[in-house]
Every structure is written in C-alpha cells, then in structure tokens.
Amino acid sequence: DAGITQSPRHKVTETGTPVTLRCHQTENHRYMYWYRQDPGHGLRLIHYSYGVKDTDKGEVSDGYSVSRSKTEDFLLTLESATSSQTSVYFCAIRGEGGSNQPQHFGDGTRLSIL
C-alpha cells in the first residue's frame, strides 16, 4: 500500500471555524491531490500540487486553500467552514512516469460542519 496518512480521520466542527486537513506521504511523489466525495457526485477535485509550492485549482476550489511547503505534506484549509463543506475528503498521490500512472489514495477524512 502507498504510504499515505490523512489526519484527522474524523472531525466535527462548527460553521465559521477554520479547519485544516493534513495529507502526509512517504513515497516522495511529486503529484498530490485533494478530493471531496459526496453521494451521487463521485470524486471532485478541489486542488492539486505538482511540486513544492506549486499548486493549482480543481473544479470545486471555492472556499478552500492549500499549501505544500515540503514534498511529503499537502495541507487543505477551509478558511471559514460552511455546512456545504460537510463531506469525506480524500488525498491522493501520483508518481512520475506520465499520466498513465495511477493515483493512490489515503483512507479519507470524514468532516462534519454543524
């Protein structure tokens, strides 16, 4: 299994509070991704990174920011959490070798915004 650790695994917080989710990898992979998963929507890309300090937006980036100061860590921040951001969040990594390489996933963070 790919060495990907997401923390926390579960979090409950209140509307308006900031939340940071962490993805840590031990594979030294260049590409890292944050997705959210909601019933009926499959996976939707929030942000991704193609190197240290190199990040870009995905299709559902509003309300989210990311940072990558080290190869192994990719942080997702909800600046002011809203109930619509209640979801399961997955981190994924991808190695070199082109887009024929698969993404490998962490076990997810279940986030509830009350």
Next chain:
Amino acid sequence: AQSVTQLGSHVSVSEGALVLLRCNYSSSVPPYLFWYVQYPNQGLQLLLKYTTGATLVKGINGFEAEFKKSETSFHLTKPSAHMSDAAEYFCAVRLDSNYQLIWGAGTKLIIKP
C-alpha cells in the same frame, strides 16, 4: 468537454453470476482509463488500467475490462460474483492536462446470496 458516464448508480447481481459495470467516456486526447474500487469506510484502490497496447486488461480480484474505441467504452466484468465484491466502483479517464482525472459518479455493486 471530457466526461465519464457510469450507467446505473446501483447494480445488483446474484452470487456466482456475471458482473458487468458500464463506463462510457469522451476524451479529446488518446484516453488513459482506470477502474477503482472502494470498500466501505476506505479509500479507493486501483483495480486495473488501460493506457496503450492490449485492449483487454486484467486486474485484481478476477476483474477485467475491455477498451472499445469505436464505442468509447471501458466496461468492467467479472465472470462469477463473490459476496466480497460488494463495493462501489469508479471509472476515470485522464484529462488532457495530464495532471488530472475525470471521474464517473460511481456504481454500487450489490451481491445477492
């Protein structure tokens, strides 16, 4: 625009029966196609992928998929379903940026005893 369509949000089969999960795609570049499986409360795990070469691809757990360019399809099959196959299955195709994948909405496979 590129897209992935999985027909049927739920598919139910009897144990021992053929499993067929459908995936159709549209892509502006030669497609790289992936099937993933997700068990409850877990992340997604790669089942198989097609990039180039042989159009019939074998994966883990006895699954296989066939790339049919003329039909823009990449359907997933397994000859005989096991109870342990109950999970959600996702089809994905690479986006032309080479960084991203486009995901289908998923198909939940239900196995009847």
